[in-house]
Amino acid sequence: MRLVLVLHAHLPYVRAHGMWPFGEETLYEAIAEVYLPLAQLLERLAAEGIPTPLTLGMTPVLSEQLADPRVKEGFLRYAQDRLRRAEDDHTRYRGTEFAASAEHTLAFWLGALEGYRALGGDLTGFFARAQERGQLELVTSSATHAYSPLLSSDAALWAQIKTGTETYRKHYRRAPTGYWLPELAYRPRGWWNPPVDGAEAGLRAGVDELLYQAGIRYSFVDAHLVQGGQPLAMGPHSSSILPMEGSEATYRVHELPSGLRVLVRNPETTLQVWSAEHGYPGDPIYREYHRKDPISGLRHHRITGRQVDLGAKAAYQPEEAQARAIQHARHFVARVGELAEKHPEGVLCAAYDAELFGHWWYEGMTWLEAVFRELAGLPGVQALTAQAVIRGEVPRIALPEGSWGRGGQHEVWLNAATLDYWRLVYRAEGQMVEAAERFAYGLDAPRRALRQLMRELLLLESSDWPFLIESGQATEYARTRYEGHAERFAELYGMLEADRIDLGRVSALEDLDGVFPEADVSLYRSRGKAPVEGNPLGDLLRQTAAGREARRAAEAARYGPLPGVPPKGQEPPQPVRRHSARGKREPLEKIQGIGPVYQKRLWEAGILTFAQLAALEPQEVLRIIRPHPWQRVDVAAWIREAALRARG
The missing domain is CATH 1.10.150 (DNA polymerase; domain 1)
Incomplete structure (x- = not known):
């Protein structure tokens, strides 16, 4: 069996947008607990000659922030502050049950400061060099982790993809061939109906087609897309190749009709690591993420038990937790060996969010290092990067639409709480295409305003905002962020329309949201028809059912049956709810x-x-x-x- 271990690293753009509890501190915490420890882990194993065939996805917006001078300076201040707090805890807890945790935490922050300074704060440079020496493989993603299937036009998606590939080239000194689909969200070629006002329905290119045109040769999808997908409708704009059924399909690399190849996230290893109830991170010995010291704000308690209140958590014992992480690594590798016996010719893609390791699951980096050590001597399993396993003959497949979110579709990002968000996105995307056509001329002032207009749109499109709203984790912060980007977009568009560019204001916005300095507005041209303008506060789906049927009939007459749209009378049966959603609701x-x-x-x-x-x-x-x-x-x-x- 060939094993591909994938970590997807992403944080939204938080530079200069608040500090705590949501803002720059989330980035600094991830640098200290995830990205820097990962670099140190790779250095240690390289020095010992132990291979680390890791496939690491770095979103362009994260790479931009890690390389930003303001972020580097801010992290040093943050780490120095945490070191002072750790020193105080070390003194305060001497001779108590928390002494071991306090000593461990002090050593951690000393190591973080020393390690970051040793790298000159250049984490992107370190990962670029690690790739050049063959220690890992880096893949890119959409510029700001936009939710690809729901963007209103091919032009908007193309700008996200190409900005992502060019940002990768800038930081990692080569063109990318791999791409992490944000939220593993995929949409094939076919008819697209906008879920809210402000965009136009029509025949759209598949996400995979645009990726392939941008030079991307492989990506990743969730298991349910290949295990239980329904055959696509046949026609000149769809494929005659059907999804495969059964778990065996998850152990193969597949090729889509566009030529893009996809690896499938493995369900067994996903549950083993991700699940707090059934997986490793919920072990009672591990450090409790949600309990902080009331004075220092540092963490000195262990999980203790799933039913134990935060106030009753026991003291964290670092040595026991580190030993348990090594035990879990051995268990994981043994499980991989068992799966290899069942699928000796298969490809097992174990893919996770990078921030799980070291941040949500503090001992995760110890686990990851131990996994690499154990894999080095495991018979029957060859650990490789994704690029190494996509070569050769593979089965061709056509996939349905979906994501790795709840229900396998879009409901996490598209629901009643996020409709206003998507209305603003669609209006801005339509106006961006129009602005790229109308105002793209050589004078410096409008050129700078156009570039900043594009940056505000890219940041508005981040999938993090609807996710945070739906999950309830940071609803007000998310709403403030996306409304702010929409307002700044409207302000810049008004300047361009009036032909009165306030360069002082443009400069201030460049300083605030100066990500992607080489933003290329021409990406929005020649990528299909711009969406029609709409009212961002308009009613959902104003088009009538009769109007939609008329358009479908016209398209069917012109092109034949539309992908994903069964003939009238042959619609698939609708799922039946177990319970009625009406009636008295109890608290x-x-x-x-x-x-x-x-x-x-x-x-x-x-x-x-x-x-x-x-x-x-x-x-x-x-x-x-x-x-x-x-x-x-x-x-x-x-x-x-x-x-x-x-x-x-």
Whole structure:
């Protein structure tokens, strides 16, 4: 078996946009706990001659921030502040049960400062050199991690893709061939209907087609797209190649009709690492992310148990936790060996968010280093980078639309709470295409205003904003951010339309949102028709059902059956809800552990009463609420309490 270990590193643009609890400190924390420890891990293993065939995705917006002088200076101040806090904790906790944790934390921050200074703060340069010496492989992504299937035009998606590939070239000194699809979200070639006003329906290129045209040769998709996808409708704009059924398909590299090849995220190894309930990160010995010291704000407690309140968490013991991480690494490698016996000719793609390792799961970097050490002597398994496994003959496949989000579709990013966001995005995307055609002339002032207009749009399109809104993690911060980018976009567009460029104001915006200094406005030209302008506060889907049917009939007459649109009368059966979504709603959030977010998800699934919740199986509840991997939820306890409340 060939094993491909993939880490996807991404944070949104937070430079100069707040500090705490949301803002630059999230980036500084990730530098200290994830990106710098990863560099140090690679250096140690290289010195010992142990191979580290890691495929590392670095989003362009993250690379830009890591290379930014302001971020480098800010991180040093942040690390010095944390070192002072660690020194105080070391003194305060001497002779107590927290002494070992305080000593470990002090050593950690001393090492972080020393390591960052040794690199000259140049993390992107380090990873570029690691790639040049063959220690890892770097892949790119959309410029700001935009949610590809929902962007309103091929021009908008093309600008995200090409800005991403050019930013990669700048930081890593070569053209990329690999690409991480943000949220593993994919849409094939076919008819596209906008979910809100402000964009035009029509036949769209597949995401994979645009990637291939940009020089990308492989990407990654989630397992359900190849395991359970339905055949696409046949016609001149679709493929006759059907999705494969069964788990065996997840152990293969596939080629899409465009020529792009895809690796499939492996479900077994995903659950083993991601799940806080069934996987490694929830072990009681590991450090508790959510409990902070009331004085220093540093972390000195262990998980202790999933049902233990934060106030009752026990002291963290670093040596025990590090030993447990090594045990878990050996277990993981043994599990890979078992899968290799079942799929000796297969490709196992174990893909995770990089920020899980060291940040959400503090011991994750110890685990990762131990995995590389164990893999070096594992028979029957060859660890390789993604580029090395995509060569040769592979089966061809056509995939349906989907993502790795809840439900496998777009509901995390497209829902009632995010409709206004998408209206603003679509209006701005349409105006950007128009501006690129109307105002792209040689004078310095409009050229700078156009480039800043493009930057504000790229930042507006970040998938982080709708995700944070839906998840409830940072709703107000996300809304402030996307509304701010939309307002600055409108301000710049107004300057261009009036032919009165305020260079002082443009300079201020360049300083605030100066990411992608080489932004190329021409990317929005010659990429198809611009979306029609719409009212960002307009009603959802103003087009009538009759109008949509008329357009579909016209397109079918011209092109034949449309991809993904079955003939009238042959629509697939709609899923039947287990419970009606109507009726009296009981306050499910009264159950300990069910907050407003989980209550909303249960209600949306038709689980309105304690009796309905009590009738579910634990796995069914987990599928409905889809907790984050680092969140520990005891759904069995929920069901028991629901039964008690239902009986009164």
